[in-house]
Amino acid sequence: MKPLSDYIDFLNSNEKQFNDDDNLVVVAFYKFFELENLNVFQVLLKSIFDKTNIKGTILIASEGVNGTISGKKNEISKVLKQLWKLDDLSDLKPKYSFASKNPFFRMKIKIKKEIVTLGVNNVSPTKLVGNYVKPEDWNELISDNSVLLIDTRNDYEVSIGSFKRALNPGITNFREFPEWVSKNLLTKGPSIKNKKVAMFCTGGIRCEKSTSYLKSLGFEDVYHLEGGILKYLEKTPESESQWDGSCFVFDYRVSVEHNLKLGKYDMCFACRMPISEDDKESEYFIQGESCHHCFNISNDKQKKRFKERQKQIELSKVRKISHIGPNLNEKKG
Structure with a gap:
């Protein structure tokens, strides 16, 4: 199983980190898929986490699942194997990093209308989505100056780091992205929809949904960074990186840098x-x-x-x- 082998590779390549018993594994994941019985799925997930000391937040909605969890290596390993046994999550591809203390205080599994809130009906990456670009191929794509490179994150995230020459929409919440597109892209006329557009976010979920939204508007050549900034910082050597600054994360680490090391922000x-x-x-x-x-x-x-x-x-x-x-x-x- 490829997701399991990726996890094993992560553990093996960071074996020294586990010499310190205090180190925890942080796992960020999401997947868009059609989920009908939310209550049953919520109970199922709770049964997986109830007898562990793992903490974090998992959101579930009819469009899929989105979560970040943190805990000891042994417990995280057991939980991931149980998640991968579920039919809908067998190909789940998490992003991994370390924390010296748990960045979360409790474990919550919540039902929501959307796993990431865009606020536009009938936008679904399971039905319509842009082209996935692996971190290893991202530099080549964004090195083309004709590509419209858009950071789909919130302004306070962008303030501490982004890709060079990326456009900052200046939004305070992802729900503002459609309005920004309407005022700043659609006003440029029909030709804008023929332009190559590349988008990115922290873990991939917002930019993936953004590509679905732009495709629904008629944009033809749309791309997004698979695995998001976190996977790029993990896979790309700092000497070859086009990332400038730190990457904001939504927990008490505040930010991470290349190789997903703890950032310098409070x-x-x-x-x-x-x-x-x-x-x-x-x-x-x-x-x-x-x-x-x-x-x-x-x-x-x-x-x-x-x-x-x-x-x-x-x-x-x-x-x-x-x-x-x-x-x-x-x-x-």
């Missing part, structure tokens, strides 16, 4: 924006309460709540107990 827990060490020097930065992005946005009631939350976090550290923080996946678009 997070403002008030507005959840990525912040650098230089950003922390700002007069507006108060740990757990505000940063230069949000100091003039939050009201007094919110600031009081942020301050109390930070106090509880500090107390938890002193007492050496875990503190349940915000769910960063809520912001994912």
Whole structure:
């Protein structure tokens, strides 16, 4: 089985990482497929995870499944093998990375209208989708300056890294992407639909759905990065990379870099924006309460709540107990 062999290759190539018992495996995955009985599938997934210490979030909808989980190698291995035994997930191709501590606080399996919210009816990659481009072939595609290269992620993600010369739509949520297309592409006339378009996102799910959307509008030559930025950073040597900066991830690691090493960004827990060490020097930065992005946005009631939350976090550290923080996946678009 190819997905299993990919996982084994990952473990073997990172064997030294597992010498530290504290290291955890982070697994990001998604798949578009037609799912009819959501409640039954939810119960099935819960039965797989209930007796483990794995944490994370899995979203299921009629269009498929989307999740990120984290746990010890042995438990992750057992869970993946059970997922691959399911008919609809037998070809699931996860992305893997490491974390020194679990980036999640609990395990949640939730039913949603969409596994990634575009907000447009009848857009389905299972029925209509663009061309998949493997990470090994991505550089050749985007080196062609005639290709319209679009970053389909949110603006705060793009702010810390993207591919060179990629177009940033400046959206704050994936639901805004159709409006951006309407105002910035469709207004250029019918000829725009003949242009070669390449799109990318963190793990592949948003850009895959974006290709389905553009194809439904009549765009003919549409491509997306298979496995997303995470797979590109894993597979592409840094010396050959066209990626510039860090890749934002929706958990407490905040960002990763080439070879999926932990990035250098922290997070403002008030507005959840990525912040650098230089950003922390700002007069507006108060740990757990505000940063230069949000100091003039939050009201007094919110600031009081942020301050109390930070106090509880500090107390938890002193007492050496875990503190349940915000769910960063809520912001994912």
